[in-house]
Amino acid sequence: MAEKDMTFDIEYDVVVIGGGGSGKSAALTAAKGGLSVALLEKMEHTGGTSIYAEGQAAFESSEQKTRKLPEGKQFPSKEEGFKRYIDYSHHRANTDVVRMQVSNTAETIDLMKKLGIEYTDVNIYAYDQPHELYTFHRPEGLGEHMQEVLLRACVNAGVDIFTSTPAKKLLMKDNAVVGVQALDSKGNRINIGCKDVVLASGGYGNSPELVKKYSWLYRSADYTYQCVPTENTGDGLNMALEIGADTDNIGPIMIIPCARTKTLTSHVSGAGSQPVLWVNKTGKRFASEEVAMSFADAGNTIAMQPQGTVYAIIDSDTIQHLMNDGSDIGLGDFIEYHMKLTRLQTELDQDVEAGIAWKGNSIEELAKSMGLDAQVLADTVKEYNEACDNHYDSLFFKPSKFLRHVRKGPFYAINMAPSVLVSDGGIRVNGNMQVTDEKYKPITGLYAVGNDASGLYGDTYNLDVPGTANGFAHASGRVAARHIIKTLGA
Template identity: 30%
Template sequence: MKAIHGSLDRRGFLKGAALSAVGVGALGVLGGCSPSTDAPSNGKDASQGESTLPSWENPPAAIPESDISETKDFEIVVVGAGVAGGAAFARACEGGAKAALVEKMDTFSARGMDNAAIDTKKQAEAGIVLDKAKIVNDLVTAGGYKVNGQLIKLWADQSGRVYDDITEMIEGQGLTVAIASLEETNMDADGFWNRTYPVTHTFGVPELGNGAAQQNILSSFIDRGTAAGGEVYYSSPAQQLITDDSGRVVGVVCRQGDDYVRFNASKAVVLATGDYAGNPEMVDKWAPLLKEAATSVYTPAGANTGDSVNMAFWAGGAMQKGGAAAMIHPIMGGGACGTYSFLRVNKDGGRFCNEDTPLPGITNAYMVAPNHTVWTVMDADFATQVTQMSKLSMYNGTTSGPFDPTLGITPEDGMQQTIEAGTSVTGDTIAELAKAMGVPEEALEKTVTRYNELADLGRDDDFGKDAANLFPIKKAPFYASQVTAVLLSCTTGLDVDSNLNVCTAEGAAIEGLYAIGNTAGNFFADGYPMVCPGISHGRAITFGYVLGEALAQDKSVQEI
């Protein structure tokens, strides 16, 4: 048996790792649902026969010591080589701890581009002044008070210095660091739902591209960890946690080829394996709405299978009490301008809501709509009207169909492209448009007539829409664009306390066991808010970074 040590350098990463959006690596499990293991699965224990219990409630027999071919001793073992795990590994090693990073895939994985942080040097340079307490309150409110406000405050207090370090690291490579949007006009909008703050940082996106830039952050963290003496083991799916007689987690068993390797962890095992959205059994239990999304773009496939949920539950852990918070956006599909605040109708041609909503409201409407059919309807002046609409978030409008002014794609260009693709349709009359949409002609005509009455009145007496976005639909040709909903990840996980310890159903911390990134819960509940775009990465990297420091210093994250 030969373990894989070290990490890819950045040139190797750019050649070997996928440059498109890729997902956080998750573990394999014994008795779980990962396709990477050949052990009993889905609640079946070979020693007991068939079981009707779900996998997380059906712990397998312990792997016999006789089957373990090698034991490695560390202070900290981080399971999962995504951005959260990479940050924890780097800072633990740089803090003097002997640490290992184990990953079930054959390399690390990261994706996306947006990272939320508060009180960074980049924000100060741009003259951005933020009310941190207000942002924390908005995020707690967005979670319906089912989240842990101390965790949200931890991100708010620590993310600035963490992202200053990343900025120095990335700019030292000659790459660009920028605030994604300097838009401040809706920081004081009515209600947290419509507020968005300029907290989103991008690192090397123009040079490396979406996905690759995020992987570069992770690659750099792993290089930092190995340079400080850490060891990395890829193709090493974790199977079971190891506990002592007191219930403290003291290590993890991984599979390497045909062998089992025991990784002892005298201080902590940190679970950083991503979400469970790729596990149908867990989705049915905790997040059934995810099944209503049009598709998932989480990659690499087979990574986010909820392996850490099984292992943590077998050690006495529990899931967060707040509902699932799926990150679902109307991207990679849909028609041009479909997420702007034009008239929106369902399959029956009827209007059903105030269209002034950021992305979660749009995709939630899609997922609960009959036949998953939602259309955005506009007239010939749509291209001019989009520039006059109120800004609901930095993502609204440009996320549906190929419309990106920064790339020279105009609304008209995008509309033509999506008409050719079949995700937008047009007609010289409302009846013709309805026929192209496949909705009842009389119903759509009635809906448009009523909508025009409200626009002429200058007041939405039906759903309370901002009059500034109430444009009449009178000038031919008319257009309709499909709305879609695409799953990126499920930012919901294990019950953790304010120190990121995994907890039992009774709320007791499991000593020696921690969770970060989308493996950890209690930061989001019931939905993923757009208050701070990029906050999923923001909390993942910040918590990994701070936890690595804390464990190396024998402190809690609240003491750092």
């Protein structure tokens, strides 16, 4: 939006749009650098997706330098991290953005420690996963506590925080961003003048329309299930595109399997996320369920099935195993490795009663209650049990340790859905997090950070560097703010 005779209701040096981890990191850094800062958050509270983050990635951090790993394991160097990001993206990542990530995430750890954050562990996300790097810095209290600490630090540093205040337009003058038009908490339009704007609105992952438009998930976008209550609907992306910004590798999205209508801490969802027997709406298997060890790959696998629907089929013996022995794989802090799913039977009974899970005394009865072809599902289960007998899966080569029979009734089916956590690509930026136009030229006064920015991914979130998105959020926000401080000469 460009206007010749523009007037502002209030002016700041910097306006940050979005109050998650990337936005608060940018606001705090800018304020500590002597700049006046306004942070606009459209929700009633700040935090965004960062509230649900568990750990953050870092390379050559002070925590890594003081900890030991099991014999044969090592913490990755910045060089190893750089190469892993580039290789995993199939060389589609922006090398300047990747360099920014590996060079600045260790400092995030030190800054958080100065704010009072304690790190309880530096590990991998999925235990027994051979490909992960040991980058996962787990803070006490996880993401929710980190966001509380950052919010307090922003307030103490003098950041003016406006909640229930959605940004609507970027204001332009002489081809530079000079302000933001927003709606205040009462719905009144306000024009806020500034020298720089930082877009930190969290991407577009919660907008089915934009997911259909930009990602590979267009066939299943209407069948996804939102397991965390975020509102990342592409605000920053749309505002940037309106004034001539360009995109880069915009399609990556982070998907996690979750039982439909359930939370990630649900024991039913945790059971369905195990490498048990999975079938789609045809009643047939479609992959090695070992893929469950990486929630990002498992999410992609489920999302590719007809109507984004997968059924986890378990028998009574498996239920007892999960309740008494614990999970075979973990899902971070939501379902810990070898955690006993003690609520599983109770939850299953409730879900069957509510019609969101299914039960049958035989496989044929289970199939009929699900609306599947009874003979097809029976044949699938028979073939699967034969693989369990032989300790060899000739269809998908699932490791024998995950081959568990489906024989003892009653039998249950859990409705697993792809849940889009965040988008991982969007506005093209350079290594300073400046937004660029179609000619790769920075747009004066505009930055994008966190999940509003592109550059770190190929087509999938790389869980083999666990904590990447959260690490990127805080590092990119800080790098953008420091470039603003340098440019303004504060």
